[in-house]
Amino acid sequence: MMVNWDNIELPESFLAEQNIPLSELTSFRVGGKARFVIRPHSYETIREIVSFAESNGIRCMLLGKGTNVLASDRGFDGIIIRFDAPLHEPVFRGTRVIACCGTSMTVLARETIRRGLMGMERLCGIPGTVGGACAMNAGAYGAEIKKILTRIRILRNGTDEWVNVKDGDLGYRRSIFSYPEAIALEAEFCLAQDDGTAYEIMHDCMERRRQKQPLELPSAGSTFKRPEGHFAGALIEQSGLKGCTIGGAQVSEKHAGFIVNIGGATEADISALIAYVQNVVKERTGVDLEPEIKRI
Ligand SMILES: Cc1cc2nc3c(=O)[nH]c(=O)nc-3n(C[C@H](O)[C@H](O)[C@H](O)COP(=O)(O)OP(=O)(O)OC[C@H]3O[C@@H](n4cnc5c(N)ncnc54)[C@H](O)[C@@H]3O)c2cc1C
Incomplete structure (x- = not known):
């Protein structure tokens, strides 16, 4: 469906930017312009944007850090929600951590190690967000998100809810917590106490990346x-x-x-x-x- 943009005005509170090259939002550095790009400043804004887009027949796309996407040369005639920055600090409770899905996966992995936890050390170096990692079931060197993800807060069909992650929700580079089926807002991971090897493993994996990639x-x-x-x-x-x-x-x-x-x-x-x-x-x-x- 063609959208008549003349009749559409985005709420000022969205702080939308216009005509942004997708090459600036994706790690491949290719792609034409996106009509609108919005960096949400709250979880509620994400819900409002999706609802606004739906009621106006506007195409919407969710991006984290854009490290697993190929953007069209023709650009995107709609709204890109760019959820690539944390809305709050991770919350640690024992061996569990709850992180905003806009958080960098590598920053979170490093922080968990700093706090004496292990389980994310092999995921350090994956250049996307926590949300992108949950959406892709990102993995490396034998580790993968599905092994540590216990609960996830998602926006699905207009409802914002926490759900327990079940067997089969994530598989090899697939997940049901992926746009457009769902938007992952926050994720809870269950880690273990560091047995003293986490830092070394992380360092080794990062080195292997530098040498091979x-x-x-x-x-x-x-x-x-x-x-x-x-x-x-x-x-x-x-x-x-x-x-x-x-x-x-x-x-x-x-x-x-x-x-x-x-x-x-x-x-x-x-x-x-x-x-x-x-x-x-x-x-x-x-x-x-x-x-x-x-x-x-
Ligand atoms: C140099 C390099 C090395 C890499 N190494 C690895 C690796 O070792 N292992 C690996 O698995 N991947 C790797 N990747 C790929 C990529 O980094 C991962 O898939 C990463 O998890 C994607 O996160 P992102 O935030 O960039 O997601 P994006 O690329 O922005 O999005 C990817 C998909 O996830 C969806 N999505 C993003 N955020 C959300 C959200 N909050 N809710 C719902 N859906 C969402 C998007 O709509 C899109 O469909 C690598 C990429 C690069 C460039």
Whole structure:
């Protein structure tokens, strides 16, 4: 449905910014302009924005730090809710912590270690928010959000509620607490007392990231999900695609599982490279690669 923007005025309290390039909001550094971007200053504002968008037929999209998304060159003709900053400090009770979903995952993981807890040390270095991590069931080096997430406060169908996390709510890079099905507002994690190894494990994982991942170039992390019984990066490398380039998009020379923006890439370049990699890998290894990244 086309929206007649002339008849629509956003409430001043939203503090909306206009015509913001999505390339500034996403780690791939590509994408056209978003008509409106709003950084919520309260949980209530998020509810109000969603309700305002629904009643005016406006498209809405939720972003955390934009580290797992590919934004369209055509931009987004609607409202982006950019929930990438904490609305309050984490609250610690024994081995439990409740964090705002706008909090940086890495900042939270470091804070839990500082307070003598363990369970998040391997998740340190994932560059998104707590909300993005819950939405993607982010994981690394054998750890994943679903192993520590116990309760989550979500906005779903206009209702703001705390729910207990059940088996099956999250799976490999999928979660029912993901936009548009739900907006994750706060999350409760159950951790353990540090047995004295948390800092060292965190340090080791961060070092492995620095050595293996192309952190110096814009990307959205691993482009593809891990196919059962394989590693996407190994299949891509085996198919001779390391360094393969279309426009400004390249299969990383450092880690074939990452597509990177080597300068001036467009969404079209990245999409074309994703499709090319999928075709060649299928042809040479028989395995289907499914993108992990979300699209705007
Ligand atoms: C260099 C690099 C390394 C990475 N390493 C890892 C890794 O080791 N492991 C891993 O799992 N991922 C990794 N990623 C991918 C990414 O960082 C994670 O998926 C992260 O959890 C996404 O968080 P975000 O805040 O950036 O979410 P976004 O990219 O902003 O959003 C991702 C999806 O989640 C939804 N979403 C975001 N916030 C919420 C919310 N509050 N409620 C509901 N839905 C929401 C969005 O609508 C979108 O569909 C990496 C990315 C980069 C660039």
